[in-house]
Amino acid sequence: GxxxxxxxxxxxxxxxxxxxMNCTSSSIFNTWLWYKQDPGEGPVxxxxxxxxxxxxxxxxxxAQFGITRKDSFLNIxxxxxxxxxxxFCAGQATWEYGNKLVFGAGTILRVKS
Amino acid sequence: xGGITQSPKYLFRKxxxxxxLSCEQNLxxxxxxxxxxxxxxxxRLIYYSQIVNDFQKGDIAEGYSVSREKKExxxxxxxSAQKNPTAFYLCASSTTGTGFVASYTFGSGTRLTVV
Numbered sequence: 001g002x003x004x005x006x007x008x009x010x011x012x013x014x015x016x017x018x019x020x021m022n023c024t025s026s027s028i029f030n031t032w033l034w035y036k037q038d039p040g041e042g043p044v045x046x047x048x049x050x051x052x053x054x055x056x057x058x059x060x061x062x063a064q065f066g067i068t069r070k071d072s073f074l075n076i077x078x079x080x081x082x083x084x085x086x087x088f089c090a091g092q093a094t095w096e097y098g099n100k101l102v103f104g105a106g107t108i109l110r111v112k113s
Numbered sequence: 114x115g116g117i118t119q120s121p122k123y124l125f126r127k128x129x130x131x132x133x134l135s136c137e138q139n140l141x142x143x144x145x146x147x148x149x150x151x152x153x154x155x156x157r158l159i160y161y162s163q164i165v166n167d168f169q170k171g172d173i174a175e176g177y178s179v180s181r182e183k184k185e186x187x188x189x190x191x192x193s194a195q196k197n198p199t200a201f202y203l204c205a206s207s208t209t210g211t212g213f214v215a216s217y218t219f220g221s222g223t224r225l226t227v228v
Contacts, residue, residue: 041221043223044219099209103155
């Protein structure tokens with residue numbers, strides 16, 4: 001089945017640094033979502049994007065829905081230790097996947113020691 | 114508080130045995146989903162159900178079975194036919210109408226290990 005291309009696969013953060021990750025697809029989506037998963041837990045929704053070009057913030061997190069509807073990015077500003085975890089993008093396209101979401105492979109955020 | 118509960122948190126299975134993972138929700142959601150998570154592979158859909166007594170195969174249904182006899186419950190059975198069952202299993206639920214994405218809720222997962 002279709003999966004989204006998410007990059008980078010992993011990255012190390014130092015407290016205070018800004019972090020960027022993105023997600024691309026060969027298909028058009030009408031909704032993009034970003035989730036965070038802590039170890040041993042289920043993903044939790046961070047930001048949902050519903051319109052091409054939309055830029056949405058949630059605290060230190062900012063996400064954008066690409067104009068082509070085939071990509072999205074997530075930025076985390078001034079990272080803190082509790083930002084570590086796995087970040088997933090997900091897309092939804094009713095005409096192709098109905099009520100199901102398609103997920104990227106995730107970006108693992110680790111703390112630089 | 115409404116939520117989705119998966120049990121057990123950790124499960125060990127001997128090779129050749131079937132095992133059933135529980136998923137219960139009290140969110141009054143019509144749709145329920147099972148995902149498998151492996152390192153570096155994201156979430157892959159195993160089965161989903163949009164309504165009671167109906168369910169559909171996802172991308173990796175082979176070796177798994179489900180039932181949906183009640184709206185609140187969507188148990189997943191990992192059968193002995195599943196060649197590599199060791200993984201983290203996530204259950205989710207959602208509404209089915211417009212805007213369902215905002216209602217998508219995940220459980221805390223079950224880690225299954227074959228010994």
